[in-house]
Amino acid sequence: MAGEQSASKKPAVITVNTNWCKGCEICVAFCPKDCLEMEGGKCRVARPDDCIKCMLCELRCPDFAITVE
Amino acid sequence: MSNDRPGKVRMMQGNQACAEGAIAAGCRFFAGYPITPSSEIAENLSVMLPRLGGKFIQMEDEMAAMGAIIGAALTGQKSLTATSGPGFSLKQETKGYASMAEVPCVIVNVMRGGPSTGMPTLPAQMDVQQARWGAHGDRGVIALTAKSAQETYEQTIRAFNLAERYMTPVILLIDEITGHTTEKVIIPDASDIEIVHRKKPDKDPENYLPYRFTDDCIPTLAPFGTGYRYNVTGLCHNETGFPTNDSNEIQCLIERLTRKIEIYEDDIIRNNELMLEDAEIGVFAYGSVARTAQAAVRICREEGIKAGLLEPTVLWPFPTKAVLAMAQKVRAIVVPELNLGQMAREVSLASQCSVPVHKLGRVDGSPIPPQQLVEKIREVV
Amino acid sequence: MFDYLQYVRQENFPHIWCAGCGDGIVLKALIRTMDKLGLSQDETVMVSGIGCSSRTPGYVDINTLHTTHGRAIAFATGVKIANPDLNVIVVTGDGDATAIGGNHFIHAARRNIDLTVLLYNNYIYGMTGGQCSPTTPRGANASTAQHGNLEPAFNISGLAIAAGASFVARGDAYHVKKLETLIGKALQKKGFSLVEVVSPCPTAFGRRNKMASPVKMMEQLRDTVVSVEKWEKMTGEERKGRFRTGILRDIEKPEFTAEYAKLIEKMRPEE
Ligand code: SF4
Ligand code: SF4
Ligand code: SF4
Helix, strand or coil: CHHHCCCCCCCCCEEECCCCCCCCCHHHHHCCCCCEEEECCEEEECCHHHCCCCCHHHHHCCCCCEEEC | CCCCCCCEEEEEEHHHHHHHHHHHHCEEEEEECCCCCCHHHHHHHHHHHHHCCCEEEECCCHHHHHHHHHHHHHCCCEEEEEECHHHHHHHHHHHHHHHHHCCCEEEEEEEEECCCCCEEEEECCCCHHHHHHCCCCCCCCEEEECCCHHHHHHHHHHHHHHHHHHCCEEEEEEEHHHHHCEEEEEECCHHHCCCCCCCCCCCCHHHCCCCCCCCCCCCCCCCCCCCCCCEEECCCECCCCCECCCHHHHHHHHHHHHHHHHCCHHHHCCEEEECCCCCCEEEECCCHHHHHHHHHHHHHHHCCCCEEEEEECEEECCCHHHHHHHHHHCCEEEEEECCCCHHHHHHHHHCCCCCCEEEEECCCCCCCCHHHHHHHHHHHC | CCCHHHCECHHHCCCCCCCCCHHHHHHHHHHHHHHHHCCCCCCEEEEECCCCHHHHHHHECCEEEECCCCCHHHHHHHHHHHCCCCEEEEEEEHHHHHHHCHHHHHHHHHHCCCCEEEEEECCEECCCCCEECCCCCCCCCECCECCCCCCCCCCHHHHHHHHCCCEEEEEECCCHHHHHHHHHHHHHCCCCEEEEEECCCHHHHHHHHCCCCHHHHHHHHHHHEEEHHHHHHCCHHHHCCCEEEEEEEECCCCCHHHHHHHHHHHHCCCC
């Protein structure tokens, strides 16, 4: 999987602002690498190492609640 | 405005005088929609404004015109729209928005007969209560009136000054007779005309609150594009301009919208009087009917009837104090108007039922001739 | 990571929109586009009407004007004509712009005044609880069409083209990168430009129409959207149940405020 981290050598830092996250699951459903999960009605970063930094979760989150660095 | 120095004498319609007054007041934006009997205001301004670098636009409907002048006013422009009864009805919601968001602008209503399409080319004064209560919700309202082309010129300027000073829409109610009668207007020298501009922010953008609660109750709205980024909404809002659900903040806002006109009533209200000091019969008349009333009062005096006239030039806020003072002097009050007693009702309230108030309502599209009013006064005597 | 915080009014977050509402997604695309184009926050005005999408101004740190139902374009017209140097963006919805505000919409397009209209089309009145709108599909369920909507829907982009808009595009809340490009083109266009954004309303539309979750609604966009290029090559049968996104019109024609500036120049008294 490591070889797929093509966007950058550095591992992704995915941050969820749980105060703003409304738990719509959009980020979870459309992450191509299945890095995210739902937990207690909020998004949780489950497998950050698999992240390819495609940014789709950040782009589509309606609540400005998830960022990928 | 001082009239010490003679100005330029010109002949013009009341509607043209309105356009001239607007330009003199610094109005550089007009949006309107064609409607009889106000269209000459738009027509004149469509010629005058571009020559001065000002903007004229004929919008697709009455609501659009009202919205456009609010938008323009928020960029700092002095903005005007003109209409008549049916259009005034259509504008009410957006006019209420201007009250709520405290955006200065002027709405001229050249009144014609209603209800509905009514009498497009004939005068009436049927919109005076609509001017006060037409839009939903509580708020203070300023509405002026004028009985001649000269007064229309002056009152248009005053309407802009009051709008800018108190950050509120101001209505000017004239009627078809005033709008369409061509007569002499003395245009004063520009330096003799008092012009008011709205307050400018005295804080930097960081510390600026558009709707800050101040002792004067007047907000400071910086023109869009000048570095003060704030929100304007018709929702109940707090000092920041953002919507609020806080009951305290809402109570404060709505009370202030009424109070900010109330506390300045003495500055806003202006009345003319004719032979009122020793009058036994008081006449309360406004707009074109005040001219009838002047003539009628003089005829009565010649006949030995002590009649006197109280003529408000501001209908809202209502001149309660002046009416009460008159009521305490006279035996009866007669209210001639081109409706079925819309202001007579206010006069009764203001006089606290201390004297009989007699209505003289004419709604057939004809002006009230002096003789008709004289007869009414005789009857009352 | 894109830093949205410099463009938003953080004190008003979390925003009022429901979980999975497209409005936030579109707003983010707009913000990224403004950033890319270097639009000055001081010199940009956002005007909205009434409805869910019309609450957008409360969240963006620019000059914002939240007006009455249907009238956003009228207010915006006043702003733009009075000060043509300002970038004026209108944020509105299907009901706001094509029902109660339909007259302003078509006339601003006809006038070709330089406004950028971002119209969130979610097929429903969301804020008032799911009543049918001019774009509710025929047969769809709404709280005022519980036996199925009898009326045909407006094609909003088609309406704008017919009325004379110089730029018309359609995007959607799933294909966010493409949406960004379309909004960018619209903002740069000197003239009336419309971006119709098909945006999910899971709460008021989805739940009544067999798309109970935000994810379902996004999947539906993913599966039914085709590009204008591809659309051209499709047969009528293939087009069924799908819609196209992309630039639907991009023409040059005289823009109102520019024409007005010429008039003022012409009227200027000779020295
Ligand atoms: S950036 Fe892409 S891969 Fe990484 S978590 Fe987000 S959606 Fe998944
Ligand atoms: S998309 Fe945003 S709001 Fe929705 S679950 Fe993910 S982080 Fe939360
Ligand atoms: S009702 Fe619909 S459009 Fe409104 S905020 Fe909720 S999801 Fe969005």
